[in-house]
Amino acid sequence: MSFLLAAPIFSYAQGYQVALQGNAQLAMGHAGTALKMDASSVFFNPGAVAMLERNEAQVGGNFIFSRTTFVSQQNETFKSNNPTGTPFHAYGVYGADGSKLKFGVGVYTPFGSSVNWGDQWAGRFQLNSISLRTICYQPTISYKLSDQISFGAGLIIATGSVNLQRSIGVNFPDGTYGRAELNGNAIPSYGLNAGIYIQATDKLSVGLSYRSKMLMRIDGGDAKFNVPASFTTANNLQIPAATTFKAELPLPETFNVGAAYQVNEKLLVTGDVNYVVWSSYQTLDFDYAQNAPLLQDTQNPRNYQDAFIFRGGAQYQYTDKLALRGGLYYATTAVPDNYITPETPDANRTGLTAGIGYRVNDNIVLDASFLYLNVAKRTDFNSTTNFGGTYKTHNFIPGIGVRYQF
Amino acid sequence: MRHIFKKVLGVAAAAIVLVSCHPNVKEAGVSSGSADFSVYVAVGNSLTAGYGDGALYRSGQEMSFPNILAGQMRLAGGGAFNQPLLPEGSGFGPSGNGRFTLVATGLPGNAAFTVASNNAPSITPLSSDWVFAGDKSSLNNFGVPGMRIVEALVPGLGNPANGAGNFNPYFTRFAQNPATSSVIGDVFARRPTFFTFALGNNDILGFASSGGASGAVTPAATFNAVLNLAVDSLLKATPNTRGVIVGIPDVTRIPLFSTLNPTALAASLPAAVTTIFYRNSAGTVASYPLRSGTTNPLFLADGTLFLLPAQGLFAQGIGFTPTNPLPNNLVLDPGEVRNILNARSAYNGWITAYINRKNREAGRTVLAYFNPDPFFDAMQAGIALPGDTRRVSAAFITGGAFALDGVHLTPRGYAMVTNELISVINASFGATLPAVDARKYPATLFPN
Numbered sequence: 001m002s003f004l005l006a007a008p009i010f011s012y013a014q015g016y017q018v019a020l021q022g023n024a025q026l027a028m029g030h031a032g033t034a035l036k037m038d039a040s041s042v043f044f045n046p047g048a049v050a051m052l053e054r055n056e057a058q059v060g061g062n063f064i065f066s067r068t069t070f071v072s073q074q075n076e077t078f079k080s081n082n083p084t085g086t087p088f089h090a091y092g093v094y095g096a097d098g099s100k101l102k103f104g105v106g107v108y109t110p111f112g113s114s115v116n117w118g119d120q121w122a123g124r125f126q127l128n129s130i131s132l133r134t135i136c137y138q139p140t141i142s143y144k145l146s147d148q149i150s151f152g153a154g155l156i157i158a159t160g161s162v163n164l165q166r167s168i169g170v171n172f173p174d175g176t177y178g179r180a181e182l183n184g185n186a187i188p189s190y191g192l193n194a195g196i197y198i199q200a201t202d203k204l205s206v207g208l209s210y211r212s213k214m215l216m217r218i219d220g221g222d223a224k225f226n227v228p229a230s231f232t233t234a235n236n237l238q239i240p241a242a243t244t245f246k247a248e249l250p251l252p253e254t255f256n257v258g259a260a261y262q263v264n265e266k267l268l269v270t271g272d273v274n275y276v277v278w279s280s281y282q283t284l285d286f287d288y289a290q291n292a293p294l295l296q297d298t299q300n301p302r303n304y305q306d307a308f309i310f311r312g313g314a315q316y317q318y319t320d321k322l323a324l325r326g327g328l329y330y331a332t333t334a335v336p337d338n339y340i341t342p343e344t345p346d347a348n349r350t351g352l353t354a355g356i357g358y359r360v361n362d363n364i365v366l367d368a369s370f371l372y373l374n375v376a377k378r379t380d381f382n383s384t385t386n387f388g389g390t391y392k393t394h395n396f397i398p399g400i401g402v403r404y405q406f
Numbered sequence: 407m408r409h410i411f412k413k414v415l416g417v418a419a420a421a422i423v424l425v426s427c428h429p430n431v432k433e434a435g436v437s438s439g440s441a442d443f444s445v446y447v448a449v450g451n452s453l454t455a456g457y458g459d460g461a462l463y464r465s466g467q468e469m470s471f472p473n474i475l476a477g478q479m480r481l482a483g484g485g486a487f488n489q490p491l492l493p494e495g496s497g498f499g500p501s502g503n504g505r506f507t508l509v510a511t512g513l514p515g516n517a518a519f520t521v522a523s524n525n526a527p528s529i530t531p532l533s534s535d536w537v538f539a540g541d542k543s544s545l546n547n548f549g550v551p552g553m554r555i556v557e558a559l560v561p562g563l564g565n566p567a568n569g570a571g572n573f574n575p576y577f578t579r580f581a582q583n584p585a586t587s588s589v590i591g592d593v594f595a596r597r598p599t600f601f602t603f604a605l606g607n608n609d610i611l612g613f614a615s616s617g618g619a620s621g622a623v624t625p626a627a628t629f630n631a632v633l634n635l636a637v638d639s640l641l642k643a644t645p646n647t648r649g650v651i652v653g654i655p656d657v658t659r660i661p662l663f664s665t666l667n668p669t670a671l672a673a674s675l676p677a678a679v680t681t682i683f684y685r686n687s688a689g690t691v692a693s694y695p696l697r698s699g700t701t702n703p704l705f706l707a708d709g710t711l712f713l714l715p716a717q718g719l720f721a722q723g724i725g726f727t728p729t730n731p732l733p734n735n736l737v738l739d740p741g742e743v744r745n746i747l748n749a750r751s752a753y754n755g756w757i758t759a760y761i762n763r764k765n766r767e768a769g770r771t772v773l774a775y776f777n778p779d780p781f782f783d784a785m786q787a788g789i790a791l792p793g794d795t796r797r798v799s800a801a802f803i804t805g806g807a808f809a810l811d812g813v814h815l816t817p818r819g820y821a822m823v824t825n826e827l828i829s830v831i832n833a834s835f836g837a838t839l840p841a842v843d844a845r846k847y848p849a850t851l852f853p854n
Contacts, residue, residue: 067427067428067429068428068429069428069429069430069431070431071431071432071433071434072843073792073840073841074840074841074842074843075433075434075436075481075840076433076840076843077431077433079428080428122792122793122843122845123793124845125793125794125845126793126794169794169796169845169849170852171848171849171850171851171852172851172852172854173507173851173852173853173854174851175465175848175851227852228852228853228854229510229853229854230510230519230852230853230854231852233510236510236519294796377429377431385792385793385794386790386792386793387792387793388792390431392429392430392431393429394429
């Protein structure tokens with residue numbers, strides 16, 4: 001039996017990417033590669049950091065209200081009761097007056113998931129709940145070659161943790177099922193975030209950025225199995241009560257290209273295309289330190305496909321103090337047909353965004369954003385587990401950030 | 407600008423209201439097709455009653471295949487499904503036992519689990535608790551443990567006045583009038599619009615489970631005659647009554663007979679044991695060449711079956727010498743096995759012939775045949791349920807499909823049979839009943 005088939009990952013953007021790295025950009029469809037608006041450029045395009053006119057410290061966050069409805073092969077409806085996700089970001093950018101060199105630092109959460117189906121739903125042997133967190137720290141340096149071109153790069157240090165629970169198909173005397181819980185912290189991994197910013201004309205800017213692939217590796221995570229005691233005794237070791245596990249999950253590389261155009265004094269439009277190399281996620285393997293008849297190492301095909309995200313947004317400077325923003329995006333799914341899992345009931349996604357920026361005084365700007373993310377209804381069956389049905393997800397994600405400029 | 411923030415807060419508040427809603431996904435429509443499920447009645451034996459682990463017990467009744475099926479039928483116009491439920495927590499088996507339980511032996515080197523029969527039944531036949539106190543005129547499950555097809559038409563099958571051994575106490579419980587009722591008569595009075603008919607197993611099993619030492623296989627001609635009378639009667643219950651007749655599975659493939667197979671015996675008995683001796687039905691000592699691969703490979707196809715309880719005698723050293731043979735009632739010799747298999751084929755032949763004739767006469771499908779063979783075949787290797795690669799199989803204890811008596815099914819096994827029945831009903835009557843999630847129903851309960 002391999003009841004640990006999958007690393008369940010749920011997603012808010014695509015795959016298990018969480019695209020919520022700056023409230024101003026988010027309100028504009030989360031396009032930011034060709035913008036030099038604020039310190040979020042540390043994430044969106046380190047090349048633009050050197051172009052920022054002022055030094056800045058920024059913090060922000062979002063509340064993710066994610067709801068999935070699932071109709072099983074047996075025509076039964078189940079609803080996930082997901083905890084509210086609270087991804088956050090913080091950035092700082094500093095350069096001496098008149099210096100061509102700027103230094104930046106970012107802390108953000110580009111991947112993660114939080115889904116809770118409970119232990120009564122049709123897919124409980126795949127997943128009861130999953131909580132996946134990643135945190136990236138990114139010291140950054142950016143250099144302005146001329147007024148037209150700047151580039152920059154940051155070292156990404158990624159850490160994370162996962163908690164995964166699922167039912168085991170073994171009945172206790174009262175008829176209830178056993179349960180598995182995997183818990184682990186990832187070994188820090190390192191990556192690169194680099195970019196170029198080009199001020200092509202007074203009005204037109206172009207940005208290119210790249211974030212490299214990283215691996216979230218867990219070695220020595222805790223695996224606990226709550227099964228009838230007669231399964232864990234020395235003379236009938238079907239499954240150990242506790243052991244450790246190894247697993248790894250790729251955080252895919254991303255190529256980003258964007259353009260922004262200042263139509264007039266008040267109106268700015270921008271667009272991005274992201275290419276996410278999800279094909280690096282081919283398989284998910286669990287390697288247990290102690291194997292037993294009911295606990296074998298597992299190799300679970302994922303075969304993700306590369307995906308595109310198309311983003312567009314605009315900002316209208318309504319008054320000196322108030323900016324109005326709106327945008328939308330469309331993301332193609334990373335999960336091919338026959339590979340859907342309850343952890344990632346992914347499908348093509350449409351995001352509608354809106355928000356405002358409000359300048360409180362010369363130093364402080366507030367950014368509020370709202371994202372409605374509609375994941376297309378998808379009926380699919382996983383050819384490995386033979387489990388599937390119809391999934392439909394929508395997300396409501398309000399967020400707020402504050403910037404201090406100096 | 408304050409009003410702007412108030413608006414933002416307003417939007418956020420509205421959003422929070424929205425986020426408590428899940429997206430709506432429409433379930434597929436469910437139709438009964440040409441069938442009418444408003445009064446579904448199940449006619450059968452212990453398998454229909456929900457019997458398992460050596461006893462009829464309350465939670466088993468609640469997870470009987472007809473009750474699971476009726477739950478799906480309710481999605482398509484099905485009515486209430488009333489069962490003659492035992493009191494909560496009660497069970498009763500043929501030797502006065504309660505439900506069998508599994509115990510861990512905990513001794514290194516021994517088999518990990520043994521089946522313990524709980525000899526403290528919580529209910530006594532014919533006691534006031536025993537008799538079903540509910541409304542006997544609105545019952546839907548007429549599963550009577552132990553009943554042979556020939557008994558289904560017998561008036562007074564549940565009459566205690568017939569004396570011990572000459573009445574069926576399980577029918578006494580819920581017969582409209584135990585002194586005079588026949589099972590088919592009571593079923594007819596219920597006017598079913600749809601029925602499942604699953605009888606005939608005990609006409610073989612009574613003989614088989616005694617190792618051929620007692621009872622007799624019901625002659626196929628008798629089976630056919632009773633089948634005609636019984637089902638003819640059911641089809642007349644309403645003008646549009648439809649039904650499914652369940653074929654007789656191959657009893658030699660249930661754990662009672664299949665667990666002590668040559669491979670398992672060769673692996674578990676001491677290497678010095680090359681021959682098993684048993685007393686055959688003629689009273690003489692016969693031998694079975696166990697490690698036939700080294701002597702005569704043809705004997706692998708011998709076909710002798712050792713019943714599961716022989717395991718306990720092997721452990722005591724019985725059956726390894728001609729002077730200390732296994733008793734006749736724990737062995738089916740090749741002749742007895744042929745007798746069983748021939749009866750099964752004949753019964754199923756009569757069932758399909760009957761169904762074909764009835765459908766031809768009616769000019770449409772009024773009866774469907776549930777052929778149990780594909781399911782039981784698949785169950786030998788195991789069936790992977792959606793979402794879990796652990797297979798549910800016919801293996802005793804570990805397989806999860808069969809109960810601890812080695813004959814009946816676990817609730818999960820019954821749920822999987824229900825899904826097979828649903829396929830048959832959908833295919834035959836154009837219905838669209840959804841399958842059930844068989845993992846909602848427990849399999850083997852393992853001790854702590």
